[in-house]
Amino acid sequence: MYYESTRGEAPRVTAAAAIVQGIAPDGGLYVPAEFPAVALPEIAAFPGLSYQERAARIITPFLENFTPAEIRACIGAAYNTRKFAHPAIAPLKSLGDGSYILELWHGPTYAFKDMALQLMPHLLVLSRRKTGNAAESVILVATSGDTGKAALEGFRDVPGTRIIVFFPAEGVSEMQKRQMVTQEGNNTYVVGVAGNFDDAQSGVKEIFTDPEMRARLKAAGFEFSSANSINWGRLLPQIVYYFSAYADLLAIGGVKSGEPVNFVVPTGNFGNILAGFYARLMGLPVKRLVLAANANNVLTDFVRTGIYDRRRPFYKTISPSMDILISSNLERLLYALTGRDAAAVRNWMGELKERGVYRVPEAVAAQVREIFWSDWADDATALATIKETFRRYGYLLDPHTAVAVAVYARYRATTEDGTPSIILSTASPFKFNRDVACAVIGEEAAARHDEFALLEILARETGWPVPEGLRTLAGKPVRHRRVVQREEMKKVVAEILGI
Numbered sequence: 001m002y003y004e005s006t007r008g009e010a011p012r013v014t015a016a017a018a019i020v021q022g023i024a025p026d027g028g029l030y031v032p033a034e035f036p037a038v039a040l041p042e043i044a045a046f047p048g049l050s051y052q053e054r055a056a057r058i059i060t061p062f063l064e065n066f067t068p069a070e071i072r073a074c075i076g077a078a079y080n081t082r083k084f085a086h087p088a089i090a091p092l093k094s095l096g097d098g099s100y101i102l103e104l105w106h107g108p109t110y111a112f113k114d115m116a117l118q119l120m121p122h123l124l125v126l127s128r129r130k131t132g133n134a135a136e137s138v139i140l141v142a143t144s145g146d147t148g149k150a151a152l153e154g155f156r157d158v159p160g161t162r163i164i165v166f167f168p169a170e171g172v173s174e175m176q177k178r179q180m181v182t183q184e185g186n187n188t189y190v191v192g193v194a195g196n197f198d199d200a201q202s203g204v205k206e207i208f209t210d211p212e213m214r215a216r217l218k219a220a221g222f223e224f225s226s227a228n229s230i231n232w233g234r235l236l237p238q239i240v241y242y243f244s245a246y247a248d249l250l251a252i253g254g255v256k257s258g259e260p261v262n263f264v265v266p267t268g269n270f271g272n273i274l275a276g277f278y279a280r281l282m283g284l285p286v287k288r289l290v291l292a293a294n295a296n297n298v299l300t301d302f303v304r305t306g307i308y309d310r311r312r313p314f315y316k317t318i319s320p321s322m323d324i325l326i327s328s329n330l331e332r333l334l335y336a337l338t339g340r341d342a343a344a345v346r347n348w349m350g351e352l353k354e355r356g357v358y359r360v361p362e363a364v365a366a367q368v369r370e371i372f373w374s375d376w377a378d379d380a381t382a383l384a385t386i387k388e389t390f391r392r393y394g395y396l397l398d399p400h401t402a403v404a405v406a407v408y409a410r411y412r413a414t415t416e417d418g419t420p421s422i423i424l425s426t427a428s429p430f431k432f433n434r435d436v437a438c439a440v441i442g443e444e445a446a447a448r449h450d451e452f453a454l455l456e457i458l459a460r461e462t463g464w465p466v467p468e469g470l471r472t473l474a475g476k477p478v479r480h481r482r483v484v485q486r487e488e489m490k491k492v493v494a495e496i497l498g499i
């Protein structure tokens with residue numbers, strides 16, 4: 001199976017090349033030339049398979065030239081009980097009244113990014129070998145929090161790779177910072193940047209595209225690579241859990257084979273929900289994809305109007321991983337809905353870059369409205385939802401998932417659609433313990449405790465164990481102390497690599 005660029009001005013490539021390159025040379029995103037169908041009787045047999053077997057079945061047709069043994073080895077290295085705290089990897093929990101929670105946060109960093117970033121490094125190493133590229137991969141990441149830690153855990157001690165993560169020294173939560181500066185592994189480097197996320201991100205982009213830097217790297221046997229969510233290697237693993245959740249729902253009698261479900265997805269860069277759209281294309285019975293946004297509601301407006309307009313204020317919210325105004329992966333949806341009209345996609349992306357806004361024709365907007373439904377929830381609503389869901393069901397939500405639960409309640413009330421619905425839970429509530437504790441025990445009570453005491457309090461309230469990797473953070477030695485100015489980022493990369 002070949003991959004083509006959404007902008008239509010780059011040659012088709014193999015899966016391995018798409019994963020190695022990350023982004024196409026014409027600035028577009030790689031998409032498979034076709035989507036393999038999974039027939040209903042086969043989906044009906046999924047409940048008898050493990051998560052690992054389901055994963056192998058879904059991803060194999062997308063990875064031509066990868067042998068079954070190679071794919072099994074990658075999956076085995078990614079999804080196992082040393083890495084994931086739950087044997088089902090992505091378990092489904094019933095909330096009652098026909099709604100379900102799909103927990104995607106049992107991986108090493110307690111957020112859904114692990115579902116992709118545990119597998120992707122293994123796919124990248126194999127892809128490099130298959131494309132005849134012997135260089136060692138240097139993964140450069142700028143992070144606002146979750147991605148950096150998930151990428152560090154995914155790449156740690158993976159042979160043939162080194163990972164360098166830049167984070168804004170004053171721009172991440174205390175828990176997130178501790179998670180990163182205590183990172184273990186013999187190929188991991190974490191550097192604070194004096195500045196905000198944009199400083200870190202623009203610094204990384206400059207290093208990536210600096211010809212002199214690239215030449216020096218090449219001479220030393222290295223090559224830059226990226227682990228961000230436009231890489232096909234990060235999207236592909238996410239299709240799996242949509243099928244897996246449907247299988248688990250079949251197993252508990254929540255649906256009969258072939259009956260449709262809705263998925264509700266807390267959305268930022270449009271990667272997670274796009275995987276759901278692809279699952280639907282492949283034959284999974286999905287009625288609606290409910291797109292839940294926070295105050296940065298650019299996608300809600302797009303779903304309702306067909307106008308994407310990023311010219312609006314940026315809000316810092318308690319669901320920071322959804323604080324995003326340019327949702328890169330939407331480009332892939334537009335490509336699919338226009339019947340692969342690369343010229344149209346190129347135009348819209350050009351308008352977005354130059355004017356900050358574009359509008360799709362009514363025929364496309366109507367398709368978007370048929371498949372998607374969207375609303376957004378502010379911080380106060382998310383906190384109230386955490387409190388109310390805990391009171392009613394004894395189930396604790398993190399702020400991102402709370403946005404989804406709040407939006408789903410509005411979907412239900414507005415449309416009166418009683419189709420069984422699966423809400424994707426993207427982070428452990430323990431990871432966002434301060435805001436979650438405020439919702440559960442009150443702001444004043446929460447203010448009296450430090451981060452680690454709050455973990456114990458939440459554990460007492462829920463009867464859930466404190467995630468091991470968060471509890472032990474208090475005693476872990478700091479291994480990464482570098483903090484640099486924005487202008488020194490290039491120098492520090494050269495120093496780390498010894499070039």
Ligand SMILES: *Cc1c(COP(=O)(O)O)cnc(C)c1O
Pocket residue numbers: 111112113146229266267268269270271272273321322400426427
């Ligand atoms: C990244 C992230 C999201 C948003 O996912 P996208 O694929 O960017 O839409 C939502 N919740 C959490 C906790 C995340 O880390």
